Amino acid sequence: MDKVDLDSPHSMGTTIIGVTYNGGVVLGADSRTSTGVYVANRASDKITKLTDNVYICRSGSAADSQVLSDYVRYFLHQHTIQLDQPATVKVAANLARLLSYNNKDMLQTGLIVGGWSKHEGGKIFGIPLGGTIIEQPFAIGGSGSSYLYGFFDQAWKDGMTKEEAEALVVKAVSLAIARDGASGGVVRTVTIDKDGPERKFYPGDKLQLWHEEMEPQNSLLDIWGGATAASPEPMRE
Amino acid sequence: MSSIGTGYDLSVTTFSPDGRVFQIEYAAKALDNSGTVVGIKCKDGIVMGVEKLIQSKMMLPGSNRRIHSVHRHSGMAVAGLAADGRQIVARAKSEATNYESTYGEPIPVKELAERVASYVHLCTLYWWLRPFGCGVILGGYDRDGPQLYMVEPSGISYRYFGAAIGKGKQAAKTEIEKLNLSEMTCREGVIEVAKIIYKVHDEAKDKAFELELSWICEESKKEHQKSKALSAIMVNFVCSLVNSERWWYGVCTMDDGKDPEVIVVPSDLLEAAKTAATTALEEMDAD
Numbered sequence: 422m423d424k425v426d427l428d429s430p431h432s433m434g435t436t437i438i439g440v441t442y443n444g445g446v447v448l449g450a451d452s453r454t455s456t457g458v459y460v461a462n463r464a465s466d467k468i469t470k471l472t473d474n475v476y477i478c479r480s481g482s483a484a485d486s487q488v489l490s491d492y493v494r495y496f497l498h499q500h501t502i503q504l505d506q507p508a509t510v511k512v513a514a515n516l517a518r519l520l521s522y523n524n525k526d527m528l529q530t531g532l533i534v535g536g537w538s539k540h541e542g543g544k545i546f547g548i549p550l551g552g553t554i555i556e557q558p559f560a561i562g563g564s565g566s567s568y569l570y571g572f573f574d575q576a577w578k579d580g581m582t583k584e585e586a587e588a589l590v591v592k593a594v595s596l597a598i599a600r601d602g603a604s605g606g607v608v609r610t611v612t613i614d615k616d617g618p619e620r621k622f623y624p625g626d627k628l629q630l631w632h633e634e635m636e637p638q639n640s641l642l643d644i645w646g647g648a649t650a651a652s653p654e655p656m657r658e
Numbered sequence: 659m660s661s662i663g664t665g666y667d668l669s670v671t672t673f674s675p676d677g678r679v680f681q682i683e684y685a686a687k688a689l690d691n692s693g694t695v696v697g698i699k700c701k702d703g704i705v706m707g708v709e710k711l712i713q714s715k716m717m718l719p720g721s722n723r724r725i726h727s728v729h730r731h732s733g734m735a736v737a738g739l740a741a742d743g744r745q746i747v748a749r750a751k752s753e754a755t756n757y758e759s760t761y762g763e764p765i766p767v768k769e770l771a772e773r774v775a776s777y778v779h780l781c782t783l784y785w786w787l788r789p790f791g792c793g794v795i796l797g798g799y800d801r802d803g804p805q806l807y808m809v810e811p812s813g814i815s816y817r818y819f820g821a822a823i824g825k826g827k828q829a830a831k832t833e834i835e836k837l838n839l840s841e842m843t844c845r846e847g848v849i850e851v852a853k854i855i856y857k858v859h860d861e862a863k864d865k866a867f868e869l870e871l872s873w874i875c876e877e878s879k880k881e882h883q884k885s886k887a888l889s890a891i892m893v894n895f896v897c898s899l900v901n902s903e904r905w906w907y908g909v910c911t912m913d914d915g916k917d918p919e920v921i922v923v924p925s926d927l928l929e930a931a932k933t934a935a936t937t938a939l940e941e942m943d944a945d
Contacts, residue, residue, distance in 0.1 A: 504766060515762030540801050554762075 434603015436565025445614030452606030475536030514546035522552025565597030703875020704797030738792030767798030779813025826858030
């Protein structure tokens with residue numbers, strides 16, 4: 422058996438998604454934090470608050486993305502006080518990408534910044550590994566996102582309602598979880614519009630089943646037959 | 659009003675017994691010797707104008723500009739010591755580009771004004787620095803609409819809908835108060851500013867002057883646009899800029915009444931302004 426390396430850095434295999442809709446944005450993520458193959462946290466919260474109206478989805482190194490978010494929150498806070506107005510999503514994203522770009526030698530983070538502001542409405546910015554910043558109507562990131570490109574090409578449309586957007590995000594994360602070993606756990610979403618943020622939680626065992634997925638079970642013995650059915654062949658001399 | 663601060667006016671780090679810093683007040687006097695600078699906030703933008711007194715006939719028209727663009731969306735008109743003014747403009751430009759590099763959006767006018775005021779104030783705090791001998795009218799257009807600020811040598815900065823500095827500031831302020839700014843568009847504002855400047859210009863004391871105008875409004879696509887007096891040498895340079903449709907040049911020189919050399923004009927506007935102003939002056943003289 423291959424040795425399991427329990428000292429691997431905590432990485433968030435992850436699937437993160439940000440989607441704009443008519444009136445705001447929906448951010449979604451899975452909840453698996455892995456150390457190599459060991460799941461260090463199966464219920465982590467990868468959608469972090471920067472301000473009341475701007476949130477960030479974190480992927481890549483857990484430590485790096487947490488520290489980066491802390492810095493951005495700090496700078497944004499000061500900026501808000503100075504301006505005497507809530508910060509825009511664009512400013513938040515810019516601060517994040519400056520940190521990401523200028524420290525690209527040392528950091529490994531893929532980020533999605535999303536939020537709502539009075540002047541711009543709902544906005545999503547993707548900030549992948551190297552520190553590029555790109556404004557998009559929707560963004561996907563993390564290891565699980567590889568399995569979603571085709572899905573979004575087909576399923577995304579402009580001007581969705583809040584319900585459609587939320588459903589799309591949950592479905593997408595759930596599909597990625599099914600295929601990506603580094604993504605799993607529960608689906609968390611944060612919907613941000615003019616009335617502020619709203620968190621939702623979708624337990625992993627309540628998600629829709631996809632092709633060849635099994636119903637969640639309590640035990641392997643139940644799958645093999647359990648007390649009522651024939652037990653596995655006993656050993657004989 | 660003005661008292662001699664014997665002994666208490668030697669350093670900017672000395673207060674007088676009645677709580678005044680005389681050096682700063684003296685710095686403000688430098689403004690009163692300079693040509694009038696006027697700024698107004700109209701319904702849809704800002705208009706600024708400067709009465710640029712010409713020291714010598716040999717100066718190239720359009721040189722020694724008093725109105726500067728700080729950023730695409732903001733401009734600054736300077737009164738007082740020109741060299742000091744250049745320094746402030748350089749700092750403002752630097753703050754503006756710095757802000758945009760960090761935050762990814764153009765600097766809000768309020769923030770820019772605060773930074774400029776802060777910088778001017780800084781130079782009133784140390785004995786090894788002298789206060790700036792210039793005041794600045796800063797106009798800009800951002801997300802919150804058009805805004806006009808004035809920064810004085812003391813480092814005070816207020817937001818105005820109409821402001822004037824320089825020789826004719828009292829007369830100019832009186833004229834501005836007569837205007838109905840909330841209803842006026844920038845097009846009309848340009849004419850009004852030109853009229854005011856021509857009116858407060860003292861023919862007896864200073865003969866030649868150049869009128870510099872600039873505006874930022876819906877019509878200029880919220881970008882700061884200036885008028886400029888150009889010589890033939892600069893024509894080619896101008897034409898290339900004109901093709902990018904960012905700069906509109908016009909010429910206004912009030913000098914022996916000779917017709918100015920017009921290269922390109924956001925039209926007729928600058929000409930109309932000059933005509934209106936001259937006519938208004940004549941009407942006044944006819945009384």
